[in-house]
Amino acid sequence: MKLVKYIFFDLVRSRFVFFYFLLLLLFTGTFILLQDDVSKVQLSLLNIIILVVPLVSVIFATIHWYNSAEFIEVLLAQPVSRKRIFISEFVALSLAVGGAFILATGIPLLIFYPDAVSLLLMVGGFFLTIIFIALAFWSAVFTRDKAKGIGLSLVLWLYFSLIYDGLVLMLMFNFSDYPIDKIVVVLLSLNPVDVSRVMVLMKMEMSAMLGYSGAVFTDFLGSSVGLIYSIVLLIIWSIVPFFWALRKFSKKDL
Amino acid sequence: MVKIRKTVLAVAFLLTLFSFHIEAKQILVSKNGNGISSLKTALTKVSAGDTIIISEGIYPEHGILIHIPVTIIGKNFPVIDGEAKGQIFYIDTSLVTITGLIIQNTGFSSMDDVAGIRTQHVSHITISGNKFLNCCYAIFLAASNHCIIQNNFIKGNPANQQLAGNGIHCWQSINCDINHNEITGQRDGIYFEFVQGSTISDNHSYENMRYGLHFMFNDNNRFVKNYFENNGSGVAVMFSKNITMLNNTYRDNWGASAYGLLLKEINDSYVLYNHFEKNTAAVYMEGCNRIVFSRNDFIQNGWAIRVQASCMNNTIAFNNFSGNTFDIATNGSLSLNIYSGNYWEQYEGYDLNKNGIGDIPFRPVSVFSMFSENMPESMVMMRSFCVTLLDKIEKVIPGVIPEDLIDNSPMMKKINNAYPGSGT
Amino acid sequence: MLIRVQELSKSFRKLEVLKNVSVSFEANQCVAIIGPNGSGKTTFIKSVLGMVIPDSGEIIVSDKNIKNNFHYREAIGYMPQIGRYPENTTMGQLFSMIKDIRKHNGVSLDEELIESFHLPALYNKRMRTLSGGTRQKVSAALSFLFNPEILILDEPTAGLDPLSAEILKDKIQQERKKNKLILITSHIMNDLDELSSHVMYMLEGNLMFFKTMEELKAETGEERLGKAMAKLMKQQTN
Numbered sequence: 001m002k003l004v005k006y007i008f009f010d011l012v013r014s015r016f017v018f019f020y021f022l023l024l025l026l027f028t029g030t031f032i033l034l035q036d037d038v039s040k041v042q043l044s045l046l047n048i049i050i051l052v053v054p055l056v057s058v059i060f061a062t063i064h065w066y067n068s069a070e071f072i073e074v075l076l077a078q079p080v081s082r083k084r085i086f087i088s089e090f091v092a093l094s095l096a097v098g099g100a101f102i103l104a105t106g107i108p109l110l111i112f113y114p115d116a117v118s119l120l121l122m123v124g125g126f127f128l129t130i131i132f133i134a135l136a137f138w139s140a141v142f143t144r145d146k147a148k149g150i151g152l153s154l155v156l157w158l159y160f161s162l163i164y165d166g167l168v169l170m171l172m173f174n175f176s177d178y179p180i181d182k183i184v185v186v187l188l189s190l191n192p193v194d195v196s197r198v199m200v201l202m203k204m205e206m207s208a209m210l211g212y213s214g215a216v217f218t219d220f221l222g223s224s225v226g227l228i229y230s231i232v233l234l235i236i237w238s239i240v241p242f243f244w245a246l247r248k249f250s251k252k253d254l
Numbered sequence: 255m256v257k258i259r260k261t262v263l264a265v266a267f268l269l270t271l272f273s274f275h276i277e278a279k280q281i282l283v284s285k286n287g288n289g290i291s292s293l294k295t296a297l298t299k300v301s302a303g304d305t306i307i308i309s310e311g312i313y314p315e316h317g318i319l320i321h322i323p324v325t326i327i328g329k330n331f332p333v334i335d336g337e338a339k340g341q342i343f344y345i346d347t348s349l350v351t352i353t354g355l356i357i358q359n360t361g362f363s364s365m366d367d368v369a370g371i372r373t374q375h376v377s378h379i380t381i382s383g384n385k386f387l388n389c390c391y392a393i394f395l396a397a398s399n400h401c402i403i404q405n406n407f408i409k410g411n412p413a414n415q416q417l418a419g420n421g422i423h424c425w426q427s428i429n430c431d432i433n434h435n436e437i438t439g440q441r442d443g444i445y446f447e448f449v450q451g452s453t454i455s456d457n458h459s460y461e462n463m464r465y466g467l468h469f470m471f472n473d474n475n476r477f478v479k480n481y482f483e484n485n486g487s488g489v490a491v492m493f494s495k496n497i498t499m500l501n502n503t504y505r506d507n508w509g510a511s512a513y514g515l516l517l518k519e520i521n522d523s524y525v526l527y528n529h530f531e532k533n534t535a536a537v538y539m540e541g542c543n544r545i546v547f548s549r550n551d552f553i554q555n556g557w558a559i560r561v562q563a564s565c566m567n568n569t570i571a572f573n574n575f576s577g578n579t580f581d582i583a584t585n586g587s588l589s590l591n592i593y594s595g596n597y598w599e600q601y602e603g604y605d606l607n608k609n610g611i612g613d614i615p616f617r618p619v620s621v622f623s624m625f626s627e628n629m630p631e632s633m634v635m636m637r638s639f640c641v642t643l644l645d646k647i648e649k650v651i652p653g654v655i656p657e658d659l660i661d662n663s664p665m666m667k668k669i670n671n672a673y674p675g676s677g678t
Numbered sequence: 679m680l681i682r683v684q685e686l687s688k689s690f691r692k693l694e695v696l697k698n699v700s701v702s703f704e705a706n707q708c709v710a711i712i713g714p715n716g717s718g719k720t721t722f723i724k725s726v727l728g729m730v731i732p733d734s735g736e737i738i739v740s741d742k743n744i745k746n747n748f749h750y751r752e753a754i755g756y757m758p759q760i761g762r763y764p765e766n767t768t769m770g771q772l773f774s775m776i777k778d779i780r781k782h783n784g785v786s787l788d789e790e791l792i793e794s795f796h797l798p799a800l801y802n803k804r805m806r807t808l809s810g811g812t813r814q815k816v817s818a819a820l821s822f823l824f825n826p827e828i829l830i831l832d833e834p835t836a837g838l839d840p841l842s843a844e845i846l847k848d849k850i851q852q853e854r855k856k857n858k859l860i861l862i863t864s865h866i867m868n869d870l871d872e873l874s875s876h877v878m879y880m881l882e883g884n885l886m887f888f889k890t891m892e893e894l895k896a897e898t899g900e901e902r903l904g905k906a907m908a909k910l911m912k913q914q915t916n
Contacts, residue, residue, distance in 0.1 A: 067765075080779055162640050180631070
């Protein structure tokens with residue numbers, strides 16, 4: 001798509017994407033140089049991936065959407081469908097921000113430590129980028145005001161990174177006498193940050209540390225079926241908010 | 255008077271031994287016509303103190319009974335092949351030495367424990383420099399005292415999971431010395447039950463199905479400088495007292511129920527200069543009292559030490575803790591153990607008076623580890639931002655962690671825990 | 679008939695912005711859409727452009743109902759009031775981008791404005807480095823680029839220097855002569871006076887009248903559009 005190409009090249013030349021690339025490169029470089037051990041590097045990067053990547057993606061995509069409002073009007077005055085404009089913006093942003101992540105973090109990680117965990121970190125980070133861009137579009141389409149839109153995006157980020165897990169922990173605490181493993185698997189599936197985190201950690205220390213008590217988790221999430229399940233969930237998580245936002249955008253007054 | 259009689263007897267005994275030695279003859283067993291072609295036949299011709307020398311070749315024999323004190327020496331590793339028909343050597347006399355043989359294919363039975371070499375009610379047996387391949391049990395010592403098992407290579411057949419036996423099985427024995435053996439692919443690498451005053455040293459026990467070392471009801475033993483690696487469940491030391499564990503390495507014992515070192519009902523013992531790396535739980539303690547853990551390195555384990563509430567008066571001092579997911583975990587609300595002078599990598603304190611000891615105490619237990627000890631499923635939340643935040647908050651405003659589970663003099667720098675004289 | 683609007687209504691939440699507006703425009707008209715702020719001018723234009731989706735009513739452009747359709751916009755050139763473009767794209771890239779995405783099969787490009795505004799000299803500049811006036815020139819040039827039958831110009835001369843404004847006005851007049859339909863909103867009555875053939879006056883979402891300039895001037899007896907409008911408004915308030 002031609003539109004994707006132009007928006008993508010505009011984004012690639014933006015200072016923001018460049019600084020994001022540099023920041024990630026700095027983190028990755030520092031971790032790889034200063035830490036002697038593979039798993040330490042990977043765990044440090046996991047923190048970046050479940051915290052910084054979603055935050056930057058969601059905020060940048062929201063701001064980008066509002067800043068593009070007038071240009072989108074220009075595009076809409078052309079014989080181009082709304083769907084095409086929306087998809088092009090989404091694809092271009094995903095490629096630019098996700099590409100910065102893959103170049104700055106994914107590739108160096110795979111070069112220095114080519115193993116399954118590194119690959120999953122890259123896959124997880126890229127999906128979280130896409131998912132939080134989709135969520136950003138969702139909140140931008142649902143709020144006309146820029147400040148409110150950014151606020152909503154921040155709340156979504158906070159919800160998925162912190163509040164949701166807090167609620168799950170509270171639930172576990174209150175129902176510790178009941179077999180709630182299956183419910184927890186379902187609850188974890190409903191948060192893309194948890195899906196990515198568990199997907200990576202199941203290949204690291206978590207499956208062993210869950211021990212026999214976590215048989216449901218290890219048998220399911222730790223297996224290759226679980227890996228496919230995680231990736232399918234991440235795909236669904238990228239698609240659902242996106243199409244919801246697209247539907248809203250198609251009928252929206254601009 | 256008694257003393258003199260004893261001395262006379264001893265001299266007489268030695269003289270007899272000496273005279274045997276002079277008369278001792280060598281018998282050659284060989285497949286190429288020089289000498290006897292069967293070990294069993296050779297054994298019918300020996301008298302006490304004789305030496306049988308077996309030359310290269312394959313000897314399909316099993317059920318070899320040794321009831322005369324004899325030395326059996328293999329040249330260029332002759333193979334004694336049991337052809338899966340049963341036990342290969344059975345020793346029912348003391349003072350036997352077996353060396354330089356390949357002993358293989360005992361077969362596996364669910365009825366009795368077939369072994370490469372079994373000894374019973376004997377003493378002063380030396381088994382050294384042999385290779386045991388595909389044996390159910392390799393060496394089975396029952397009520398055998400003062401035995402030396404050294405420099406053997408034991409490799410089991412992991413395909414035979416249900417019927418597999420132990421590498422070196424030692425039951426109800428005193429003063430045995432198990433050293434420099436390499437054991438892999440057995441059920442338990444070394445199995446000790448009701449053994450006293452023995453030393454297990456310099457062994458390398460790896461990739462065994464269950465434990466690298468399985469140790470129960472054995473008081474007053476030592477194990478030194480062994481290397482336990484990648485065993486199904488690590489090392490289990492249970493129901494014993496006065497055990498010294500010195501300079502051993504436990505690593506890569508990783509899995510749902512794997513431990514570097516499982517300690518159950520162990521009292522008055524020492525765990526010194528050991529190296530624990532990449533184990534699910536480096537040390538798991540249950541019902542242990544008065545154990546001293548000192549100068550150990552705990553590196554990149556899931557848990558460095560899991561202390562159950564039933565443990566009391568243990569001392570954990572001058573150890574290094576680095577890169578562990580959890581340093582200390584406990585399920586109790588109060589701590590009756592002492593933590594002091596350890597190096598904790600997670601310590602973020604400062605040292606204004608430059609004495610090498612941090613000025614603020616360190617609490618090695620995190621809220622989340624307390625939580626997951628009581629609710630193991632919650633481990634799925636590990637490394638989430640929420641959990642990280644929770645632990646940080648607890649560090650600032652303590653509320654959940656047992657108040658006395660604290661190291662009041664955490665070290666600022668890593669302690670050099672190289673064993674004195676080991677050169678590393 | 680190039681544009682036919684029938685009983686167009688639109689409200690945002692409780693606020694009725696367009697109330698049953700019906701009007702038709704033909705080729706060779708230059709329509710000045712006039713009304714105070716909040717009268718519904720912008721919503722009307724955006725409805726025609728398909729940016730605002732009406733609650734009821736129909737809009738027919740070149741005999742095609744624009745509902746769920748976007749191809750009709752091939753016939754339209756739009757110049758927005760505020761033009762903001764991808765910041766890191768150069769002007770040259772912007773032009774090639776719009777050319778690229780707008781299928782202009784067979785239609786010869788009209789690059790007259792690009793030339794007369796001397797834009798090619800700035801082709802290597804990134805859009806974010808350009809002044810508001812220059813971006814306005816870009817917007818104008820883009821709207822005329824594809825020789826559209828219909829031109830919708832939202833405050834075209836605001837922000838342009840007098841010389842450029844004159845160039846643009848000349849261009850508008852010249853295009854009208856080519857049998858095109860031009861819709862202009864502006865607050866500058868003098869400009870509209872010069873350019874327009876028709877006046878569409880909106881107030882509080884209602885279409886108050888749609889007349890030729892001559893009719894309007896004859897009715898009010900005024901020579902100038904500004905004065906004529908002022909007189910009309912005065913009559914209404916009385």
